[in-house]
Amino acid sequence: MDITTRVWELLPVLIETRRDLHKYAEAGWTEFRTASRVVQELEALGYEVKFGPEVHHPDYMDGQPSKSELDRHLERALQQGANPGIARQMAGGYTGVVGVLRCGEGPTVAMRFDMDALDVTESTDRDHRPFRDGFASQNPGAMHACGHDGHTAIGLGVARLLAEMKDHLKGTVKLIFQPAEEGVRGARSMVEAGVVDDVDYLLGAHLGFAALETGMIIAGGSGFLATSKIDAAFTGRPSHAGAAPEQGRNALLAAATAALNLHAIPRHSGGASRINVGVLQAGSGRNVTPANALLKLETRGETTEIDAYMKEQAERILRAAAAMYDVSVELKAMGSAAGGTSDPELADIVMKAAGKVPDVTKILPHGLLGGSEDFTWMMDRVQKRGGKAAYLMVGTKIAAPHHNFRFDFDEQSLRIGTEVILRTVLELVGPQQ
Amino acid sequence: MDITTRVWELLPVLIETRRDLHKYAEAGWTEFRTASRVVQELEALGYEVKFGPEVHHPDYMDGQPSKSELDRHLERALQQGANPGIARQMAGGYTGVVGVLRCGEGPTVAMRFDMDALDVTESTDRDHRPFRDGFASQNPGAMHACGHDGHTAIGLGVARLLAEMKDHLKGTVKLIFQPAEEGVRGARSMVEAGVVDDVDYLLGAHLGFAALETGMIIAGGSGFLATSKIDAAFTGRPSHAGAAPEQGRNALLAAATAALNLHAIPRHSGGASRINVGVLQAGSGRNVTPANALLKLETRGETTEIDAYMKEQAERILRAAAAMYDVSVELKAMGSAAGGTSDPELADIVMKAAGKVPDVTKILPHGLLGGSEDFTWMMDRVQKRGGKAAYLMVGTKIAAPHHNFRFDFDEQSLRIGTEVILRTVLELVGPQQ
Amino acid sequence: MDITTRVWELLPVLIETRRDLHKYAEAGWTEFRTASRVVQELEALGYEVKFGPEVHHPDYMDGQPSKSELDRHLERALQQGANPGIARQMAGGYTGVVGVLRCGEGPTVAMRFDMDALDVTESTDRDHRPFRDGFASQNPGAMHACGHDGHTAIGLGVARLLAEMKDHLKGTVKLIFQPAEEGVRGARSMVEAGVVDDVDYLLGAHLGFAALETGMIIAGGSGFLATSKIDAAFTGRPSHAGAAPEQGRNALLAAATAALNLHAIPRHSGGASRINVGVLQAGSGRNVTPANALLKLETRGETTEIDAYMKEQAERILRAAAAMYDVSVELKAMGSAAGGTSDPELADIVMKAAGKVPDVTKILPHGLLGGSEDFTWMMDRVQKRGGKAAYLMVGTKIAAPHHNFRFDFDEQSLRIGTEVILRTVLELVGPQQ
Amino acid sequence: MDITTRVWELLPVLIETRRDLHKYAEAGWTEFRTASRVVQELEALGYEVKFGPEVHHPDYMDGQPSKSELDRHLERALQQGANPGIARQMAGGYTGVVGVLRCGEGPTVAMRFDMDALDVTESTDRDHRPFRDGFASQNPGAMHACGHDGHTAIGLGVARLLAEMKDHLKGTVKLIFQPAEEGVRGARSMVEAGVVDDVDYLLGAHLGFAALETGMIIAGGSGFLATSKIDAAFTGRPSHAGAAPEQGRNALLAAATAALNLHAIPRHSGGASRINVGVLQAGSGRNVTPANALLKLETRGETTEIDAYMKEQAERILRAAAAMYDVSVELKAMGSAAGGTSDPELADIVMKAAGKVPDVTKILPHGLLGGSEDFTWMMDRVQKRGGKAAYLMVGTKIAAPHHNFRFDFDEQSLRIGTEVILRTVLELVGPQQ
Secondary structure, eight states: OOHHHHHHHHHHHHHHHHHHHHHTOOBTTOOHHHHHHHHHHHHHTTOEEEEGGGGOOGGGOTTOOOHHHHHHHHHHHHHTTOOHHHHGGGTTTOOOEEEEEEESSSOEEEEEEEOOBBSOOOOOOTTSHHHHTTOSOSSTTOBOOSSHHHHHHHHHHHHHHHHHTGGGOOEEEEEEEESOTTTTOSHHHHHHTTTTTTOSEEEEEEEOOTTOOTTEEEEEEEOBOEEEEEEEEEEOBOOBTTTOGGGOBOHHHHHHHHHHHHHTSOOOTTSOEEEEEEEEEEOSOTTBOOOEEEEEEEEEESSHHHHHHHHHHHHHHHHHHHHHTTOEEEEEEEEEEOOBOOOHHHHHHHHHHHTTOTTOOEEEEEEEOOSOOTHHHHHHHHHHTTOEEEEEEEOOOBSSOTTSTTOOBOTHHHHHHHHHHHHHHHHHHSOOO | OOHHHHHHHHHHHHHHHHHHHHHTOOBTTOOHHHHHHHHHHHHHTTOEEEEGGGGOOGGGOTTOOOHHHHHHHHHHHHHTTOOHHHHGGGTTTOOOEEEEEEESSSOEEEEEEEOOBBSOOOOOOTTSHHHHTTOSOSSTTOBOOSSHHHHHHHHHHHHHHHHHTGGGOOEEEEEEEESOTTTTOSHHHHHHTTTTTTOSEEEEEEEOOTTOOTTEEEEEEEOBOEEEEEEEEEEOBOOBTTTOGGGOBOHHHHHHHHHHHHHTSOOOTTSOEEEEEEEEEEOSOTTBOOOEEEEEEEEEESSHHHHHHHHHHHHHHHHHHHHHTTOEEEEEEEEEEOOBOOOHHHHHHHHHHHTTOTTOOEEEEEEEOOSOOTHHHHHHHHHHTTOEEEEEEEOOOBSSOTTSTTOOBOTHHHHHHHHHHHHHHHHHHSOOO | OOHHHHHHHHHHHHHHHHHHHHHTOOBTTOOHHHHHHHHHHHHHTTOEEEEGGGGSOGGGOTTOOOHHHHHHHHHHHHHTTOOHHHHGGGTTTOOOEEEEEEESSSOEEEEEEEOOBBSOOOOOOTTSHHHHTTOSOSSTTOBOOSSHHHHHHHHHHHHHHHHHTGGGOOEEEEEEEESOTTTTOSHHHHHHTTTTTTOSEEEEEEEOOTTOOTTEEEEEEEOBOEEEEEEEEEEOBOOBTTTOGGGOBOHHHHHHHHHHHHHTSOOOTTSOEEEEEEEEEEOSOTTBOOOEEEEEEEEEESSHHHHHHHHHHHHHHHHHHHHHTTOEEEEEEEEEEOOBOOOHHHHHHHHHHHTTOTTOOEEEEEEEOOSOOTHHHHHHHHHHTTOEEEEEEEOOOBSSOTTSTTOOBOTHHHHHHHHHHHHHHHHHHSOOO | OOHHHHHHHHHHHHHHHHHHHHHTOOBTTOOHHHHHHHHHHHHHTTOEEEEGGGGOOGGGOTTOOOHHHHHHHHHHHHHTTOOHHHHGGGTTTOOOEEEEEEESSSOEEEEEEEOOBBSOOOOOOTTSHHHHTTOSOSSTTOBOOSSHHHHHHHHHHHHHHHHHTGGGOOEEEEEEEESOTTTTOSHHHHHHTTTTTTOSEEEEEEEOOTTOOTTEEEEEEEOBOEEEEEEEEEEOBOOBTTTOGGGOBOHHHHHHHHHHHHHTSOOOTTSOEEEEEEEEEEOSOTTBOOOEEEEEEEEEESSHHHHHHHHHHHHHHHHHHHHHTTOEEEEEEEEEEOOBOOOHHHHHHHHHHHTTOTTOOEEEEEEEOOSOOTHHHHHHHHHHTTOEEEEEEEOOOBSSOTTSTTOOBOTHHHHHHHHHHHHHHHHHHSOOO
16 A cells, blocks of 8 residues: 555544643643653553653653652543553653664664643633533643644654554664653653664654644754753841841842843854843742742854853852842752754655655745754754764644634644655655665 | 729630630631621620721731631621621621720720731640640631730720720720731721720730730830732643743742842841742642742831831832742732831820739830731821820730740739720729829 | 055055155044045045035944044144144034045945044054154044054045046945944944945955054954943932931932943853943042042944844833832933944955965955944945945054054055055956956 | 149140141051051150050951052151051061059059051042141151041040049040041951950040030940951953954953842841942953952941841852852951940940030030941950940031041040040049049
């Protein structure tokens, strides 16, 4: 049977998978049910599957919820049908999954799919299809508003089709299901655990981008900004602001001074840099010297080096601001991404593969992203070790912008994405055509 | 019957009243049930009673809850037994009450009692007497942790005794029951409505102060700090901090700059000044230019003039900080108090009266308060019109510091406070002794 | 006689001119002697010459010295041999000169040469050739440490050669001698006076750039940063810092707040931006509230629009900082340049011309400047009106970096610069070759 | 002969001395000629005299000029007639002098006189008496505009009279001539060298105060503010602000941040505090990241403890501001004074003595100074060791305010001051009267 026909046949499965994941949306590091389903399916298809602590380096699991919250979400996942034997091995937020299919001599081709939902409560408007059709998120405060439900569905679809074609492949296929892409938190711990160290070709993909309609493809995304996310918690000492102001240690002013001076970090002549203190929460009462303050900030850079410069400056400023007010400060890494750009050679192969997909109406060789994605950590590792990486954008008509509580996408793009990725893999490890 | 004996007889009533008010604690501007009971009792005792909009100037009702919250609290008060005919006239937070007893030629003596609870949820510990004895607050988030339940009970006790002695009095007695003393919000609107414009002698009182035991009295409190409470809400424009930082209008940085420069207001050579930005809340997400910020601040001064200087500087700085970041700012007066000190002549009379109360063990002529009280607005008006004012502290053993969720006081002090105030009034308008 | 030979013959004249200008170095807006010599020579060569107020728009003469300083420098110029009849017409700093040679139908080709020295006192070290050979600056605090003496010498050399070839030219030649390029102050007032409004081709040139040796040429400089130079003078009110701090108006804190917030202007997503507060001078004595403060700052942008954004933000911040401290501020434009880049078409012609110069050993089509030059105002005007402009760098071995008090250059580059420019003009309006 | 008559006789000497010192005014730490004359006179009168390094602790000689400036002033002093054998022993700025007269058993009474001029250039207006009468300062930039010339003249007059009365005294008389009172720099090093450790009664005096006319006396000055003077020099790294902003280390922004946060040091509930950054000088050029910045600041406190609190906060803020910008900072103590107040017992004795002076028309028991004087270090040491101290103000008609370049005083006050001090000493160690 020809590939296009086979993918068409698979569409109902892709849709069922996507809707099931959508209904039980799980935010970053809590994808217990989602990841358990991935493990079960990959094992059933004959993949060697690794998951839990062995696919994460614990020092790089940035921005995790508290232990108790992780436990609470694990319980919810079990109530919502997660396989207990599998899910419990993910306790502590180790929700990444890697499936490997060895098909003899040949290069190793890896694909990365992200699985996490956003901290958004889904619309219950009648016009919102997921709600109308009964697959809106059952989990308040968690919603797939960025299409990762679709990414995971495509990943499982590709997994199924490659398993079916196993005998015709020459090389190794590796499917990486990553948690916590939102907030750029999950990729690095998998990279540091070595999951892409043997990879020759690496593919990442995203459903929808700007005005990209269903049928359009960008073969090689470029211009990712490196980024670092930091939380800074200042702790001082309260005092009565009228009766004993000199006895206070003012965490609010430390945070305010930090915010101002952070934005004054010198621009970098080597390329674009960014700094944003997005949140400042400080103090308890009007007449009390504020003893607590929290800053949520991020730095960015056109290159990983520029972001590193920004981050180093930021950390020094935060510590000095604390010293200035005689308060303490705790800095917490909350996520990060590298800079990067797709390799044109691999993008060319994506273009060639996409050219064979009947529904693909327009293929752009590259596109400037201008945002941040932690796929870049994987890309960077692969490229540094001599491999090639590409990030493709799969166009889809969307109902509302990404991250909006009314977000939805055209499920036909599940089929197109699956076929483009599948055909790209076949270009690399498939039968001579 | 002699006065001391009569007050002893009244003690159970004082306690019942205090416990009833304690159980149905109502925070500032929502004292619908409390004030309704006051109105009913004063009317029953033969006082001319004014309440609602006629005893408040609407321009000075600082720091009110939202309209919907006021309505919600009014409904609760009705459910908890408030007289609907009375309480509904207080809709909108007009909860002050003034009772007048005219007894012929003579001076006008006014007393002020405050009625509001704090935004505290009361302890449910077995050791906490109000909980153990069943009169802990039924209203979550509202608790009489500053003794105003006792103040109101004393006020009604004094009202009763004066009514009984009406025929022997020469002059006018005026009882002012004030809402929203916490946050220094309620007094000024009553002053601006003219309620103390005819007053020759004005008394205020507070149960408990520092280490003052039951039986101790301070006759004339002094050293009140004038204060102004301000909320400043900055509104800017969000933008994506990575993709279009130049399109944002940063409310967080405006607030941070304001906070820093507010604390740098020059000290005043005329006496103590204070400034505190107690709360700063800004921003929504790490990667968004913060479009909103809220500052809660207060200024203080050893005199009303010094506080006015601080407030004027503060307002200019807040507006300039907004202009600096091209954001808007809305300043809201949230409360205020004047500076002030008791008149020694009236304090002497209080001392004389207190000297006649058998249980009073120690009388201090004056005491330095070092905090703020909006009674000062009344004091200031009376003194400016040629009258005399005094603020007395009635010692009481307390179970925990004021404002603590385990606060409680010795109910014997209700009796002592009632007798001291009653006897002071008699010194001024009572029969020749 | 062939061109190369003729330029070789002219070398002694070029050197004499350069050394004469070097010896009587005149800083921006005070080039009275220099400009007088230019006027005399151009008139002698048969050029129509315009100078003084008619070639400057008075509203755009940024960063001028005071009236008395201008007068003092005019007197000095007269003492040092300036033609009084000419120089006095330049009183007030109108030191620009424009010479026109009309040679029939054809395009208008303009060249711009800058004439000003720097505020540097020249080295009197024996190793410093200008000193050793007796042409070091006689004017303390003024030195040609950026090669503009050479630029003017080249300009007069080109003028002479074109006059000699007048009969063979078809079009108009326009030589613009500009004051005050240092600090990017002089060009705009000439542009606003219309001196380039009829220009089809515009050339600018600079001797020396980074590691460019004698014989090397960059045909089309690019990447000029637009820039604005601002002085901000804050005026407050002094007071005794111990006895009456509240009576002061603190100009130092206004300036400090401005400096900090200026550096926090959001980065621009459209390209590179820069801000620098280079100088802050405030206050008189330790125990006096500082009543005066001066900030010297500059903004830059990859495009004129980005610089305009930076400047607009900067001005708002400066005014708001003054308002915050209740002080006044006066902003003064001290210079500016546009962004811009050479037209490749004209750069190609420069390359072709340079290719014909025997001593030119290396020609680069373009080079990234990364700095600011007010030639860009002329370039911008010409390009907006449909003309072409190019800025070329003429390599020269230098004795010390530009702006250093030991700066000197290889005088052979005078000859090479003259020939490259001359040949470029001939490509445009010369005889068919 | 009676005392009043004897002092009248001495007036011409007092005036000659004062005018000689006035003519050769010497600023703080450079009083070589002045101090040499004091040494010579005291020795001639039979005092034991100590001076030079033995009366100063070298660790506390704050705010000294540079070594080369000290040398330069020593040479000037020699040229202006200083005794070389004496003056050279003061090299390095050790210009304090102590003279002791031992007169048997009895208490030790010390008097302190300050000798330094101000950094002011004296008026050459015909109306200015010192200029008109030929005793205006011959030393440009140094002028006795605060009356210390008169203080020293009084000290030498008192010395002469006590020497004459030696046989009638019972106890020890100690005359302390102190350098560098301006900037509160000189007293502490003498205190730390132990010069007041044996003192039972200490007197200090100042000519003129506010509106005090000749003939008026304040017996016990009070309310001195403790103060600390600090210079903070920040050193960073320059860089081209356009081409490589990220390579700079911005000393200007460090200083600006410090200035702002210094002024935000919390007010102290224990009494008045002050902070003033009086001078900020930073940066070299508009387009260079500023690599240098100098702050001149002072703190004050109603008590020595409050000033110590302010100073400690200030030093922490200065260091943290440097750390924030990765620049270094050097802090230099430039002077200090303690808080303090005169002992009423000694002030009473001063009043009694002053009451015997015929020309004294009005005696005030005490007066609030509200400024700082380093006499307080001596007062503090004496009081801590159980002695008594008083600071008296000797009224005098003045021609212009203190520190003004037209300052002058009524020389009759020299006579009155001498007599009041002499009589006070006699009350303490004189013959029974």
